[in-house]
Amino acid sequence: MRSPVELRGKPASRGIFAGPVTRIAGEAAARVYSGSAAGERAALDAAIADAIAELTVLSEKIGGEGADMLAFQIAMLEDEALKAPAYSAIESAVVADKAWSAALAVEIAGYEASEDEYFRARAADLRDLRDRVLKHLSGTAGPSGSGGMILAGEDVPPTLFLETDWSRGGAIALTSGSASSHVAMLARARGVPMVVGLGAFELNGHDEAIVDGEGGILILSPERATVEMWKVRAAGLAIEQAREREFLHRPAVTADGVKVEVLVNVAGVEELDHIDIETCDGIGLMRTEFLFRDGAPLPDEDEQFAAYKRFLEWAKGKPVTIRTLDIGGDKPIRGLTPDGETNPFLGLRGVRLMLARRDVFRTQLRALARAAPYGQLKVMLPMVTIPVELTEAGEEFVDAADALKDEGIACGMPPLGIMVEVPAVAIVPEMFASAAFFSIGSNDLTQYVTASSRDSSAVAALNDPGNPAVIRLITRVARFGRENGIPVSLCGDMAGDPAHIGSLLKAGLRSLSVSPAGLARVKAAIANLRVGS
Amino acid sequence: MTHDVGLHARPSVKLTKLAKGYASEIEIAAAPEGPWIDAKSIVKVMALKAKRDTIMHVRARGADACSAVTALLALIEHDFDDDHANAVAG
Numbered sequence: 198m199r200s201p202v203e204l205r206g207k208p209a210s211r212g213i214f215a216g217p218v219t220r221i222a223g224e225a226a227a228r229v230y231s232g233s234a235a236g237e238r239a240a241l242d243a244a245i246a247d248a249i250a251e252l253t254v255l256s257e258k259i260g261g262e263g264a265d266m267l268a269f270q271i272a273m274l275e276d277e278a279l280k281a282p283a284y285s286a287i288e289s290a291v292v293a294d295k296a297w298s299a300a301l302a303v304e305i306a307g308y309e310a311s312e313d314e315y316f317r318a319r320a321a322d323l324r325d326l327r328d329r330v331l332k333h334l335s336g337t338a339g340p341s342g343s344g345g346m347i348l349a350g351e352d353v354p355p356t357l358f359l360e361t362d363w364s365r366g367g368a369i370a371l372t373s374g375s376a377s378s379h380v381a382m383l384a385r386a387r388g389v390p391m392v393v394g395l396g397a398f399e400l401n402g403h404d405e406a407i408v409d410g411e412g413g414i415l416i417l418s419p420e421r422a423t424v425e426m427w428k429v430r431a432a433g434l435a436i437e438q439a440r441e442r443e444f445l446h447r448p449a450v451t452a453d454g455v456k457v458e459v460l461v462n463v464a465g466v467e468e469l470d471h472i473d474i475e476t477c478d479g480i481g482l483m484r485t486e487f488l489f490r491d492g493a494p495l496p497d498e499d500e501q502f503a504a505y506k507r508f509l510e511w512a513k514g515k516p517v518t519i520r521t522l523d524i525g526g527d528k529p530i531r532g533l534t535p536d537g538e539t540n541p542f543l544g545l546r547g548v549r550l551m552l553a554r555r556d557v558f559r560t561q562l563r564a565l566a567r568a569a570p571y572g573q574l575k576v577m578l579p580m581v582t583i584p585v586e587l588t589e590a591g592e593e594f595v596d597a598a599d600a601l602k603d604e605g606i607a608c609g610m611p612p613l614g615i616m617v618e619v620p621a622v623a624i625v626p627e628m629f630a631s632a633a634f635f636s637i638g639s640n641d642l643t644q645y646v647t648a649s650s651r652d653s654s655a656v657a658a659l660n661d662p663g664n665p666a667v668i669r670l671i672t673r674v675a676r677f678g679r680e681n682g683i684p685v686s687l688c689g690d691m692a693g694d695p696a697h698i699g700s701l702l703k704a705g706l707r708s709l710s711v712s713p714a715g716l717a718r719v720k721a722a723i724a725n726l727r728v729g730s
Numbered sequence: 731m732t733h734d735v736g737l738h739a740r741p742s743v744k745l746t747k748l749a750k751g752y753a754s755e756i757e758i759a760a761a762p763e764g765p766w767i768d769a770k771s772i773v774k775v776m777a778l779k780a781k782r783d784t785i786m787h788v789r790a791r792g793a794d795a796c797s798a799v800t801a802l803l804a805l806i807e808h809d810f811d812d813d814h815a816n817a818v819a820g
Contacts, residue, residue, distance in 0.1 A: 265739070265740050265743075266739070268740075268743050269739040269740070269742075269743050269772075272742075272743045272746060272747070272772045273772055273773060276746075276771050276772050276773045277771070278768070278771040278773040278774055279773045304773065307777065311779060313779065313781070315738050315739075316738070316776075316779055319739060319776070322739075499781075500781075503781070503782055
């Protein structure tokens with residue numbers, strides 16, 4: 198038994214699990230050439246048949262949305278057009294696994310290069326089915342998915358998640374990965390604890406581990422006493438989560454009867470499949486950055502319009518606040534964001550960049566104006582610092598809508614509001630009284646007020662949204678909004694943190710926008726509070 | 731084609747499954763001049779990357795060509811709705 202190792206990553210799905218840890222099988226071993234093209238061809242056919250059989254069994258077992266994804270993988274594996282390039286490579290004496298990998302690499306690259314997010318996401322399915330066949334080819338396919346253990350590795354293929362029997366418990370710990378991946382969403386829906394972004398670690402010799410999906414912690418080879426302590430916490434958490442779930446389908450009301458709006462923050466279309474609109478008051482922040490990918494062509498007006506319209510239709514008449522493109526600084530897109538800024542968080546980002554790149558801004562505003570008739574759309578500008586930015590963006594929006602009308606294209610003019618995240622706005626909100634609404638971006642506001650970076654662990658203690666200076670600014674903005682009939686909400690991480698919700702309500706806020714996974718918890722926390730109005 | 735996301739994974743699975751139910755050679759295209767692609771191959775159907783509001787074209791050659799074209803068009807027109815596709819195909 199090795200000595201304990203504690204690693205920190207990013208939380209992806211809440212929950213605690215302690216138990217055996219196993220490495221997610223990486224690349225399959227290389228296959229040994231059978232000696233003939235016929236032999237390789239037969240081996241590939243057999244491996245594909247085995248993979249189809251496995252997926253069929255799995256599909257019958259799980260049903261629902263997961264089964265649809267498997268039906269797609271099965272249909273691909275059954276298609277001669279997928280295998281044809283592999284067969285022809287095999288004829289020129291290539292080993293079956295190499296032939297298969299090369300054939301799939303072409304397909305995968307095709308999907309990855311797509312400008313459409315839906316098609317790009319299918320690349321993961323193709324990698325998944327490629328690897329399944331490869332494991333059968335090399336004979337390394339083993340029983341998996343027994344559940345009851347921590348799966349650790351670089352990434353979890355969606356099918357491995359689906360075939361795992363999570364009713365026996367278990368967790369996921371990834372060296373890389375993202376909290377917004379498909380698997381992370383499945384994990385949250387299924388209540389499987391998950392941590393991502395742990396960085397590379399060695400599993401050799403570590404047999405047991407603890408995953409804390411809330412703190413983003415992985416402890417390898419924990420001491421017995423540590424395990425006992427975490428097991429008590431896990432039991433407490435399970436009770437707490439069950440209690441919170443009771444609040445999910447109810448409106449959010451404080452213990453003394455004050456109603457609070459709770460909306461969701463979303464960053465991609467696929468998230469919509471995992472949220473029930475009945476459990477929230479609309480979308481408080483829709484990020485549009487997912488439409489713009491580094492290295493891919495910029496999304497055209499039609500593509501953006503289709504995406505915005507989909508969110509509006511999903512919301513069934515509830516408000517949808519879409520934020521105009523908020524890139525720059527740490528989120529570069531070649532050809533769009535400036536190169537070599539020494540202090541990117543204080544550079545050309547958000548609305549500053551859009552006003553410098555009117556062509557890109559105009560396309561987005563046209564798409565938004567066209568989507569407006571499909572629901573209750575609100576449009577929000579990020580990083581506003583001085584009133585003239587709001588004026589100029591507003592003029593640009595009116596021009597875009599006028600041009601659409603001249604072209605005879607149906608459109609609407611949604612209310613235009615601003616993010617309050619730059620201290621210059623939070624200190625003198627009265628200068629921005631022409632905004633239709635304020636949405637406080639507490640993450641950036643905290644970073645700017647406390648002069649501490651959001652992503653530096655060394656100054657994490659300073660980067661506290663509960664800092665009295667931040668709270669005072671929030672109170673000021675909320676009061677100004679209330680006195681002048683300007684709706685104010687808050688869409689940063691602190692809205693999802695029960696430790697801060699009390700002070701936000703006390704500051705006068707009655708509208709919070711949180712990550713979908715946090716809805717039940719936030720509503721439960723609100724129900725527990727009194728604001729004494 | 732009015733399906734929300736265009737000819738994506740789920741609709742493509744349905745379309746190719748329906749096409750495979752016919753003996754005829756069936757081809758689809760996203761433009762009248764082609765390129766025409768095999769409606770029974772999901773790899774090729776997906777590669778079309780047909781978006782919402784694309785006008786889809788269907789052609790078939792064989793004994794059951796007529797009913798094949800009718801069924802495929804009905805599936806596309808009715809948003810890849812399961813019940814409708816079954817009613818026509820069944």
